[in-house]
Amino acid sequence: REKPAWDSHHLSQQLLEEDALYTLHSAIPSILWHVDPHVAASQLAHHTTAALQQVARPRKTWKRKSHISDNTWMLIESKKFHFKHLRQLTRTWRYTILQVCFHSWRTSTAPGTSNTSTLCQELRCGLPQWLQLHDKAVAQTTRQYRQATQQAKQAIQEEDTAYYQLLRELCTGRGWLFEMRDDLEWLGAFRQLPFELPHALLQNYEEGVHDYAWWQPDPATPLVITCFAQLAACLQQWMLNPTEEAFHNDFFNLLFNFDIPEFQAARIFIAWIETEFQDLHSACDPELYDLLERSHLSMLEDIHIWQLRARRKHLMQCWDRLEQGEPKPARASKKQPMPHQRSHPVLSTYRAMPSVEADRRHWVILHPPKIIKTLGAGPYYVVHLYSGRRRDDDFHHFMQQFLEEGPQQISQSVLVISIDTAIDATMNVHDAKLWAFLLEAARNGQILALLLGPPCETWSGARFEEQVDEEGKPIKGPRPLRGAPDLPWGLEQLSLKELFQILIGNGLLLKGLHLSACVACQGGAVALEHPAPPLQIERPSIWRTAIVKLLCSAGMPFRQYTFQQWKHGAKGVKPTTLLYAHAAIPRVFAANEQPQFVRPTAPLIGRAADGSFKTAVAKEYPAGMNFCFAEAFWLHISARFARHQAPTTIPGASKYVQELAKISACVDRDRSIMPDYQPLH
Numbered sequence: 001r002e003k004p005a006w007d008s009h010h011l012s013q014q015l016l017e018e019d020a021l022y023t024l025h026s027a028i029p030s031i032l033w034h035v036d037p038h039v040a041a042s043q044l045a046h047h048t049t050a051a052l053q054q055v056a057r058p059r060k061t062w063k064r065k066s067h068i069s070d071n072t073w074m075l076i077e078s079k080k081f082h083f084k085h086l087r088q089l090t091r092t093w094r095y096t097i098l099q100v101c102f103h104s105w106r107t108s109t110a111p112g113t114s115n116t117s118t119l120c121q122e123l124r125c126g127l128p129q130w131l132q133l134h135d136k137a138v139a140q141t142t143r144q145y146r147q148a149t150q151q152a153k154q155a156i157q158e159e160d161t162a163y164y165q166l167l168r169e170l171c172t173g174r175g176w177l178f179e180m181r182d183d184l185e186w187l188g189a190f191r192q193l194p195f196e197l198p199h200a201l202l203q204n205y206e207e208g209v210h211d212y213a214w215w216q217p218d219p220a221t222p223l224v225i226t227c228f229a230q231l232a233a234c235l236q237q238w239m240l241n242p243t244e245e246a247f248h249n250d251f252f253n254l255l256f257n258f259d260i261p262e263f264q265a266a267r268i269f270i271a272w273i274e275t276e277f278q279d280l281h282s283a284c285d286p287e288l289y290d291l292l293e294r295s296h297l298s299m300l301e302d303i304h305i306w307q308l309r310a311r312r313k314h315l316m317q318c319w320d321r322l323e324q325g326e327p328k329p330a331r332a333s334k335k336q337p338m339p340h341q342r343s344h345p346v347l348s349t350y351r352a353m354p355s356v357e358a359d360r361r362h363w364v365i366l367h368p369p370k371i372i373k374t375l376g377a378g379p380y381y382v383v384h385l386y387s388g389r390r391r392d393d394d395f396h397h398f399m400q401q402f403l404e405e406g407p408q409q410i411s412q413s414v415l416v417i418s419i420d421t422a423i424d425a426t427m428n429v430h431d432a433k434l435w436a437f438l439l440e441a442a443r444n445g446q447i448l449a450l451l452l453g454p455p456c457e458t459w460s461g462a463r464f465e466e467q468v469d470e471e472g473k474p475i476k477g478p479r480p481l482r483g484a485p486d487l488p489w490g491l492e493q494l495s496l497k498e499l500f501q502i503l504i505g506n507g508l509l510l511k512g513l514h515l516s517a518c519v520a521c522q523g524g525a526v527a528l529e530h531p532a533p534p535l536q537i538e539r540p541s542i543w544r545t546a547i548v549k550l551l552c553s554a555g556m557p558f559r560q561y562t563f564q565q566w567k568h569g570a571k572g573v574k575p576t577t578l579l580y581a582h583a584a585i586p587r588v589f590a591a592n593e594q595p596q597f598v599r600p601t602a603p604l605i606g607r608a609a610d611g612s613f614k615t616a617v618a619k620e621y622p623a624g625m626n627f628c629f630a631e632a633f634w635l636h637i638s639a640r641f642a643r644h645q646a647p648t649t650i651p652g653a654s655k656y657v658q659e660l661a662k663i664s665a666c667v668d669r670d671r672s673i674m675p676d677y678q679p680l681h
């Protein structure tokens with residue numbers, strides 16, 4: 001069935017107007033039905049169609065290639081016509097042969113019918129001549145179809161080349177917009193883009209080029225060093241009178257006093273927020289975390305070039321991902337479920353979680369815990385929870401190396417244990433025996449250092465990004481499961497599988513926080529790793545949950561440190577925040593940054609060629625980062641042994657713990673990365 005020539009949506013709106021109804025009624029004449037019903041119906045349909053075209057606007061045909069000329073489209077239509085003609089000839093041949101076979105069979109079964117025999121004889125006599133004419137028509141149509149196909153293909157290639165050459169000329173000299181290549185093959189992925197998009201990109205570029213929007217401040221230049229120092233001093237001054245209004249006033253006044261163009265100063269401020277501000281943010285009073293986050297994010301929204309850079313990112317995503325002429329498909333919203341006809345109420349506290357989370361934000365620590373600094377009874381452990389598979393140059397390797405090179409008293413009394421189902425299926429933190437051992441060891445002060453990275457699969461910001469395949473076509477990816485600020489523990493209307501993912505993710509995080517608090521209160525070093533809070537305030541993060549903010553409040557031993565993993569060898573930028581206690585994390589990480597590494601530019605969003613998610617490469621810490629964790633823990637452990645006398649007799653570990661240490665001590669290169677979500681059995 002052919003689509004109507006008018007816009008159906010516009011017509012439905014027009015029919016709500018009385019004037020349109022009057023015009024439609026007056027345009028349709030009366031029909032004399034007693035003449036011939038078929039003729040009358042045909043006339044009525046003709047007049048109604050003409051009247052509808054007067055009332056409604058014509059339906060817009062969205063061409064896949066807007067730069068193709070009308071002549072080329074005529075060639076394409078000619079190709080389609082010959083193709084349909086060839087298909088019709090094939091159907092006619094099949095129908096004719098079947099008719100001859102049917103009548104021949106009918107003649108053989110009913111020999112007494114003379115009319116049928118005569119018809120069958122005529123068909124048999126005329127069939128050879130008809131087949132010759134049909135074959136000639138097929139050959140002629142096939143030749144015309146091939147010629148039309150070749151002409152259309154050549155015309156499209158010529159116009160594509162001219163179009164892409166125009167884009168190349170328009171984009172010459174704008175390095176941020178495109179990475180030029182020597183041939184035009186790379187543009188094949190973009191041939192379906194509307195022509196308006198490059199102009200929007202160029203307009204965005206021209207608007208920001210004179211406003212320093214695309215200028216990249218060099219942290220090694222005297223200007224940037226001086227500005228960064230003044231911005232840091234301004235932040236320290238603001239902490240004396242911390243309000244959101246004061247933050248805006250202080251920093252805007254400072255930017256205007258830099259004696260450089262105001263947009264250049266704003267660009268330096270953005271670069272400072274993205275780099276050094278993260279370290280200073282971690283060193284401020286934990287009570288100011290919420291206020292500082294709201295203040296600097298709202299100030300960024302007020303900066304013109306920040307908006308330009310955000311629009312550039314959006315346009316570049318459109319350039320990379322959208323198909324020509326096809327609007328971005330809206331994510332289907334989940335309909336409200338029909339109420340179940342139950343005879344009894346179903347009690348559920350799930351929907352009350354937002355209000356409970358809001359109440360937790362007002363919690364305070366009335367009595368700060370007393371930190372035990374002395375060493376308890378052994379044996380002692382260094383535990384890497386949620387460690388992933390054992391591999392070369394991982395944390396276990398470097399930590400064991402530090403212990404073996406240290407004093408014998410330490411090396412003989414401390415075991416390094418990595419715990420993850422990727423090492424062995426028995427190392428499941430949900431196992432009651434394993435969890436009882438960890439909790440008891442933490443409460444007894446036997447865990448001298450704890451490193452953990454709770455799975456971030458349900459917290460990942462990549463869930464909020466549009467994902468595409470290799471051809472740039474949007475594909476369905478995992479949707480967000482959490483929200484902010486009061487829905488970090490799960491959104492409503494999740495599927496059963498998604499609820500299980502939330503259940504597992506919440507359980508692993510909360511168990512890790514529980515264990516971290518026990519270890520820190522016993523004087524042990526702790527480092528909990530998770531992605532840094534995103535610059536989008538509406539996206540969830542564990543650092544915005546009430547329980548983590550409570551752990552970082554005054555009187556608690558925990559602090560935060562934010563850094564970028566690429567400076568230690570990661571394949572992605574991946575801004576990361578650490579919740580640490582009793583360890584020189586900031587000093588060690590800053591001292592071990594590697595200047596030879598280049599900042600990656602490709603985002604870890606979507607799927608790789610093998611079908612795996614690109615975020616998988618960021619699951620395992622780079623070697624430089626593992627070394628930093630091991631060095632920070634070793635400095636704490638060695639200082640603690642030197643400051644506090646260890647017991648003269650340290651008992652050995654139980655057989656169960658020795659088996660755990662033995663299993664985790666082996667590097668099995670055949671093991672692969674396990675998924676974050678592993679259902680409970």
